Amino acid sequence: MQFQQLQYFVAVAETRHFTRAAELVHVAQPSLSQQIRALERELGVDLFQRARGNITLTDAGEALLPLARRILADADTARHEVQELAQLRRGRVRLGATPSLCTGLLPDVLRAFHDRYPGIQLLIEEGGSHDLVRELARGALDLALVVLPLPAPAPALTTVELLREELVVVSSPSAPRPGRGRQSVRISDLEGERLVMFRHGYDLRELTVAACRAEGFDPDFAVEGGEMDAVLGFVRAGLGVAVVPHMVALRAGADLRVTPLARPGLHRTIALAHRSDVAPPRAARELQRMLVERDE
Numbered sequence: 001m002q003f004q005q006l007q008y009f010v011a012v013a014e015t016r017h018f019t020r021a022a023e024l025v026h027v028a029q030p031s032l033s034q035q036i037r038a039l040e041r042e043l044g045v046d047l048f049q050r051a052r053g054n055i056t057l058t059d060a061g062e063a064l065l066p067l068a069r070r071i072l073a074d075a076d077t078a079r080h081e082v083q084e085l086a087q088l089r090r091g092r093v094r095l096g097a098t099p100s101l102c103t104g105l106l107p108d109v110l111r112a113f114h115d116r117y118p119g120i121q122l123l124i125e126e127g128g129s130h131d132l133v134r135e136l137a138r139g140a141l142d143l144a145l146v147v148l149p150l151p152a153p154a155p156a157l158t159t160v161e162l163l164r165e166e167l168v169v170v171s172s173p174s175a176p177r178p179g180r181g182r183q184s185v186r187i188s189d190l191e192g193e194r195l196v197m198f199r200h201g202y203d204l205r206e207l208t209v210a211a212c213r214a215e216g217f218d219p220d221f222a223v224e225g226g227e228m229d230a231v232l233g234f235v236r237a238g239l240g241v242a243v244v245p246h247m248v249a250l251r252a253g254a255d256l257r258v259t260p261l262a263r264p265g266l267h268r269t270i271a272l273a274h275r276s277d278v279a280p281p282r283a284a285r286e287l288q289r290m291l292v293e294r295d296e
Helices: 003-015 018-025 029-043 059-083 099-104 106-116 129-137 203-214 228-236 246-251 282-292
Strands: 048-051 054-057 091-097 120-126 143-148 157-171 194-198 220-226 242-245 257-260 267-275
Touching: 003 018, 003 029, 003 059, 018 029, 054 059, 091 099, 091 129, 091 282, 099 106, 099 120, 099 228, 099 242, 099 246, 106 120, 106 282, 129 143, 129 157, 129 267, 143 157, 143 282, 157 203, 157 228, 157 246, 157 282, 194 203, 194 228, 194 242, 203 242, 203 267, 220 228, 228 242, 242 246, 246 257, 267 282
Parallel strands: 091 120, 091 143, 194 220
Antiparallel strands: 048 054, 143 267, 157 242, 157 257, 157 267
């Protein structure tokens, strides 16, 4: 089995078209078809069902596809690792993070990292923990900042806890203070409040809804489906209140009222994750160190 054959196989699997796949990998279509046939002969199975205008994966092809993608991703990581120059003068880091962490935790750390290693390219992908875990597993990310516990068991990942973050309630200063004016509010005080709620799959949505249901009520949504910036904007407009991380609230500006949650409050645990079977590239390991040591 040749590395090039796996590249051609993945290209055909993703385009479902031999000619377009050949254009994608910059090779003549007959050469690509010949290599795919050679791969099938070596494996002893057909990887594609070929019909005019309709290319589909066989069961064997479906089984090979995630493995081939992982092999190609690992090879890409290895290539970048070898190509990095001494003193981290160049390279890249592919970092995933939830949108709230991109707003709260990352800006200061990434600024310090960029000041120290200006030649390192930072590629940031925002998403929920579930999506980020999937991207890590298939080799599309070097590191990811996720919320624990993970949405599903992930034995192939190593996680390091970074912080336990307090959640607070934000509201518009022009609106009545939540919790009937008290300086801190309980989760039960959110019953009857109109909430601005994040989209499905957002860690903060699941955490807030679960906390409300534990108090015996379902939250009332004024608006739902937004990302962090949209949620904060809707709160500023007086559409409702939202439960957000304390770091995000601090960066949101004076045009939002911040009300703490009464003890025991509501918290989330943030961790840094990477694949257990592949060491992150050197630049990623340096960013990992800076994230872990940021308060030391």
